Structure formats: C-alpha cells, structure tokens
Amino acid sequence: xxxxxxxxxxxxxxxxxxxxxxxxxxxxxxxxxxxxxxxxxxxxxxxxxxxxxxxxxxxxxxxxxxxxxxxxxxxxxxxxxxxxxxxxxxxxxxxxxxxxxxxxxxxxxxxxxxxxxxxxxxxxxxxxxxxxxxxxxxxxxxxxxxxxxxxx
Amino acid sequence: xxxxxxxxxxxxxxxxxxxxxxxxxxxxxxxxxxxxxxxxxxxxxxxxxxxxxxxxxxxxxxxxxxxxxxxxxxxxxxxxxxxxxxxxxxxxxxxxxxxxxxxxxxxxxxxxxxxxxxxxxxxxxxxxxxxxxxxxxxxxxxxxxxxxxxxxxxxxxxxxxxxxxxxxxxxxxxxxxxxxxxxxxxxxxxxxxxxxxxxxxxxxxxxxxxxxxxxxxxxxxxxxxxxxxxxxxxxxxxxxxxxxxxxxxxxxxxxxxxxxxxxxxxxxxxxxxxxxxxxxxxxxxxxxx
Ligand SMILES: Cc1cc2nc3c(=O)[nH]c(=O)nc-3n(C[C@H](O)[C@H](O)[C@H](O)COP(=O)(O)OP(=O)(O)OC[C@H]3O[C@@H](n4cnc5c(N)ncnc54)[C@H](O)[C@@H]3O)c2cc1C
Ligand code: FES
Ligand code: FES
Numbered sequence: 001x002x003x004x005x006x007x008x009x010x011x012x013x014x015x016x017x018x019x020x021x022x023x024x025x026x027x028x029x030x031x032x033x034x035x036x037x038x039x040x041x042x043x044x045x046x047x048x049x050x051x052x053x054x055x056x057x058x059x060x061x062x063x064x065x066x067x068x069x070x071x072x073x074x075x076x077x078x079x080x081x082x083x084x085x086x087x088x089x090x091x092x093x094x095x096x097x098x099x100x101x102x103x104x105x106x107x108x109x110x111x112x113x114x115x116x117x118x119x120x121x122x123x124x125x126x127x128x129x130x131x132x133x134x135x136x137x138x139x140x141x142x143x144x145x146x147x148x149x150x151x152x
Numbered sequence: 153x154x155x156x157x158x159x160x161x162x163x164x165x166x167x168x169x170x171x172x173x174x175x176x177x178x179x180x181x182x183x184x185x186x187x188x189x190x191x192x193x194x195x196x197x198x199x200x201x202x203x204x205x206x207x208x209x210x211x212x213x214x215x216x217x218x219x220x221x222x223x224x225x226x227x228x229x230x231x232x233x234x235x236x237x238x239x240x241x242x243x244x245x246x247x248x249x250x251x252x253x254x255x256x257x258x259x260x261x262x263x264x265x266x267x268x269x270x271x272x273x274x275x276x277x278x279x280x281x282x283x284x285x286x287x288x289x290x291x292x293x294x295x296x297x298x299x300x301x302x303x304x305x306x307x308x309x310x311x312x313x314x315x316x317x318x319x320x321x322x323x324x325x326x327x328x329x330x331x332x333x334x335x336x337x338x339x340x341x342x343x344x345x346x347x348x349x350x351x352x353x354x355x356x357x358x359x360x361x362x363x364x365x366x367x368x369x370x371x372x373x374x375x376x377x378x379x380x381x382x383x384x385x386x387x388x389x390x391x392x393x394x395x396x397x398x399x400x401x402x403x404x405x406x407x408x409x410x411x412x413x414x415x416x417x418x419x420x421x422x423x424x425x426x427x428x429x430x431x432x433x434x435x436x437x438x439x440x441x
Contacts, residue, residue: 001155019153019197020187041188043181043250044334055225058249061184063177065155066199109248130333131247 003068007031008077014064023067024048024059027074035075035104039133046132049105050074056112058131075104078111087111090149091142098136106132110146119150154196161205161283164310167198169285172307174198178206178221179253181246182262206257206312216318217281220257220311227256235316237272237323237342244268244327247334257311260296263303263362270297270363271342271355272325279315284308290315297362321345322436324429327357328413328421338413341401341425345433350374350383354426359405359418366426369400373430386441389434398427 004013007027014030022041027033027050037047041060048059051073059072078085084092087110097103106129113120113128120128125146134142156174158164168174174196177183186192200206206221209231216235218227224242228251232239238256245251245268259267260280270293278293282305293314296304305311323344329335340357352370357363376393377383407418 019155020193022184022188042185043246046247046249049249055252056249057253058181060188061180061253063155063180063184063187063197063199065157065197066177066180066201068157112248127333128248131249 001065003064005067005069006071007033008073017064019063019065021064022060023050023052023062023064023072026064026067027059027072033074033076037101037104039101043131044133045102046105046109047102049108049132051108051112056108073108075107078107085111086152087114087145087149090145090152094141094145094148096137096141096145102132102134102136106134106142110149113146114150120146153194155199156196157199157202159202159204161203161312164198164200164203165283165285165308168310169308171196171198176200176261176310178255178258178261179223179250181250181254182258182264200257200310211318214317215315218256218314218316220260220313221255222257224251224254224256234318235276236319237276237325237344238269238316240323240325241268241272241327241340241342244325244329244335244337250334256314260293260303260311260314261305263297263301265297265300265360265362266337266340266358267363268325268327268337268340268357271340271357272323273314273316273342274355274363274365275323275342275344275353276316276319277344277353280304280311281313281315282309283312284310288312294365297364300361302362319344319346321347322433322440324433326425326429328425336412339405339407339418339421339425341422341429343426343429343433345437347383347437350378352377354401354404356401356405356422358412359407359422361406364404366401366404369397369404369426372400373397386438388438389431394427394430394434397430398423398425401426 039045039047043058050059156167175194206219209218227242259269273293279290327340328338337358342355344353352374354366354370402423407415
C-alpha cells in the first residue's frame with residue numbers, strides 16, 4: 001500500500017509498504033532515515049523513539065499505516081541546519097555516547113522531557129527515561145547530559 | 153494482508169462484521185510485537201486510532217464512560233483523581249512511550265492474566281461495553297475474561313468503552329516486579345472500599361489463568377468491619393484482620409511457576425500485598441472522615 005505522511009517537516013509518499021510493517025521499518029528502509037534504531041522490535045529498549053504528532057512513541061510498535069496523514073519527528077529532525085540541538089550537544093560533551101545505539105531514542109525522550117519540564121529533578125529524569133535502555137554507559141553520563149541540557 | 157482504517161465507529165463495526173478475522177489494532181503495543189516476531193499473520197489489520205469516539209471519555213449517568221482507545225497517559229493526566237485505582241495501575245504500565253500508546257481497551261482485548269488495568273477494573277466493579285452491527289451489550293468485567301488471553305468478544309464485536317463508577321471510598325493498586333518500570337507483573341492486587349454499601353472490591357492479577365476477584369476474602373473483610381462497627385467508627389484496622397484478609401486473598405489465587413516467579417512466591421506476595429493495601433486504604437478512609 002502507499003502511505004503519505006510528514007516526517008521532519010517534509011512530506012513523504014511511500015510505496016509498497018507492507019500492511020503489517022512498522023513505522024520504524026518504513027522510516028529506516030523506505031525513507032532513508034536510519035537515525036531511529038532497531039534494537040528489540042518489542043517496545044522494551046526505546047532506541048526507536050520518535051514523536052508521532054508530538055507524542056513520543058516506540059516507532060517499532062506503530063503500524064506504518066497508522067502514521068498515514070500524520071506528522072512524525074525523528075532524531076534527524078531535531079538539529080537545525082548544521083547546529084546540533086542543545087540536547088545532542090550535551091550528550092556529546094558529557095560523554096553520554098559510547099556505542100551510540102541507544103542515543104537517538106534517549107535524545108528524543110530527553111527532548112520531550114525538557115519540553116514538558118525544563119528543570120526536572122533526578123527522579124523525574126529517571127522516570128522519563130525509564131523506557132530507554134543503554135548497555136554501555138551505566139547511565140551516569142546520560143543523567144549528567146540531561147542535567148546539562150536542562151541548565152542551558 | 154489488508155489494512156482497514158475506518159474513521160467512524162459505525163464504519164469500524166461494519167468493517168469488523170465484514171472481516172471478522174481482522175485483528176483490531178489500537179496502540180499496537182501487544183499486536184505489533186506479535187507481528188514483528190512473526191507470531192501472528194492476520195489476514196487484515198483494523199486500525200482503530202482514527203475513530204474519534206474511542207478516544208473520548210465523559211461522565212454519564214453517574215459513571216465514567218471511558219472510550220476503549222483512551223491511553224494510559226491520558227488516564228493518568230485526566231482521570232487521576234476521578235478513577236484513582238485505574239490511574240495507579242496505569243502509572244505502573246511499561247514506560248512513558250508505552251503509556252503514550254497503550255490503551256485500556258487494548259489491555260482488555262489482549263486479556264492477559266497479567267494486564268495491569270484488570271485488578272483495578274475488577275475491584276471497581278467496572279462493566280465493558282462491547283458492540284457490533286448487531287447491537288451493544290454490557291459485560292461485567294469479571295465475566296469478560298474467559299480463559300488465558302481469552303475474552304467474551306464475539307468475532308464481529310469490538311470493545312467500545314469501559315464504565316466505571318467514580319469511587320466513594322479509597323482505592324489501591326499494588327504490583328510486584330523486578331524494577332519500577334517496564335515490568336510485567338509477577339503478581340498484582342487491586343482493592344476498593346465501597347463504604348456506602350459496606351462492601352470491599354478486589355482484583356488479583358498474574359496469579360490465575362484469568363484476572364479474578366477474591367470474592368470470599370472481600371466478603372470476609374467487609375463483614376468483619378461491619379461486625380466491629382468499624383465502617384461507622386472509623387477505628388483502627390486490627391492487624392489480625394488485615395493478616396487474615398491477606399491469607400484469604402492468597403487462597404483465592406491459582407498461580408503457576410514461570411520465568412517471572414514461582415507459584416509459591418506469587419501466593420506469598422499476594423498475602424503481603426493484600427494485607428498492606430488494606431492498611432493503606434483503611435488509613436485513607438479514616439483520614440477522610
Ligand atoms: C514494552 C512493553 C511493556 C508493557 N508493559 C505492560 C505493563 O506493565 N502492564 C500491562 O498491563 N501491559 C503491558 N504491556 C502490554 C500492552 O502495552 C497493554 O496490554 C496495552 O494495554 C495494550 O493496548 P494497545 O492499545 O497497545 O493494544 P493493541 O496492541 O492495539 O491491541 C491489543 C489487543 O486488543 C485488541 N483490541 C484493541 N482495541 C480493541 C477494541 N477497541 N476492541 C476489540 N479489540 C481490541 C487487539 O486486537 C489485540 O488483540 C506492555 C507492552 C510492551 C510492548
Ligand atoms: S526497537 Fe522499538 S523499543 Fe526497541
Ligand atoms: S551507548 Fe551503547 S547502548 Fe547506550
């Protein structure tokens with residue numbers, strides 16, 4: 001089937017979408033947007049987190065057809081021109097990125113947290129990021145990055 | 153595979169009547185996992201996210217009619233004070249991303265014995281409104297679960313809404329898991345005190361083939377409170393009564409051993425959770441005087 005949607009402000013018309021396929025697959029394999037990562041395909045890791053109409057969701061659990069006519073923002077849509085978003089910059093500066101597989105999802109979740117709550121407490125940060133797993137960093141530097149992004 | 157995307161409730165019911173083997177998909181947090189892992193290849197998906205009626209909730213006839221497509225995040229934000237037991241359960245579901253997508257209707261559709269909304273709905277005496285082109289019927293939630301991951305829906309039916317009476321007394325929910333997020337319950341327990349009718353509501357999760365009530369335990373606790381005049385006096389809940397209530401809740405369960413825990417552990421946790429939530433709810437009842 002064909003689906004039409006807006007991703008990062010651009011309209012995409014995508015053909016040959018299989019009816020059972022996920023938005024994550026369509027983004028990565030059909031729209032050339034591999035920023036959102038596929039690590040579990042079962043909602044557990046958060047690496048595939050995107051905004052669907054301004055709400056952060058696991059794109060691996062959204063049927064591509066459910067995104068028809070909707071607006072999606074992926075990690076690729078957060079930076080403006082050549083400048084990183086402050087959340088991305090903070091992750092870099094704090095050493096919150098090792099293998100980087102979890103990073104796109106954590107960036108989107110952190111972005112959403114700071115939109116809603118510009119000065120989160122540590123428990124609020126932990127709660128907001130509870131759906132994003134990282135196998136490398138041990139989370140301390142990720143928490144540092146969120147605190148730094150919040151302070152800017 | 154077909155992808156059906158009705159935009160009205162009438163069209164959704166017509167589509168389900170025409171394609172009874174189509175699998176409904178709301179938040180997709182159960183359905184898409186099964187499709188991603190090739191565990192399910194339905195001939196058609198029936199997307200319900202474009203049906204506005206399912207996303208609404210409203211007070212009606214003294215109850216809340218909660219559309220099947222209302223997400224956990226919205227139950228927490230919009231109904232936290234009105235439906236405290238369900239909101240408590242909703243806060244324990246998955247992660248923010250899952251709560252942004254997952255719905256109470258989807259939880260009922262999946263009918264997992266571990267579904268977190270179920271103990272809260274059982275304790276609160278909720279009813280499930282289901283519909284088809286043939287008409288609408290309301291099923292008491294205790295009759296909705298018919299077996300492991302089975303429910304009372306006919307092939308042409310969809311869940312329209314859940315009816316819940318805003319409580320006149322305290323409600324509690326408690327869940328055992330290995331961490332605070334992203335946990336399928338090892339066991340769970342929901343409690344509601346109904347002071348106006350001197351009754352107690354209960355719901356056991358993850359400790360029987362279906363979510364179920366602890367009816368005898370609830371009757372025992374309500375009766376002892378009545379006999380001691382505690383509903384009126386709002387005196388302290390005797391420890392021995394809370395302990396005995398916990399033991400009787402445990403006796404209502406029929407758990408199995410699995411990767412998340414042993415049957416013995418589930419029984420133990422149920423007796424502890426039931427004792428504790430009875431204490432919490434009673435303290436709230438006393439302080440509300
Ligand atoms: C990472 C992760 C963590 C989770 N954690 C929890 C947890 O802590 N607690 C918990 O209880 N669950 C949990 N779940 C399971 C799931 O999120 C819930 O069961 C949720 O309520 C499903 O809602 P949904 O809208 O996403 O359902 P869907 O996946 O869209 O549908 C689920 C089932 O219900 C049917 N259905 C949906 N809507 C209707 C309707 N209106 N009429 C008829 N049938 C319908 C579908 O056909 C399907 O069989 C988790 C899932 C994931 C992936
Ligand atoms: S890939 Fe979607 S949550 Fe892990
Ligand atoms: S940096 Fe490797 S998973 Fe997080």
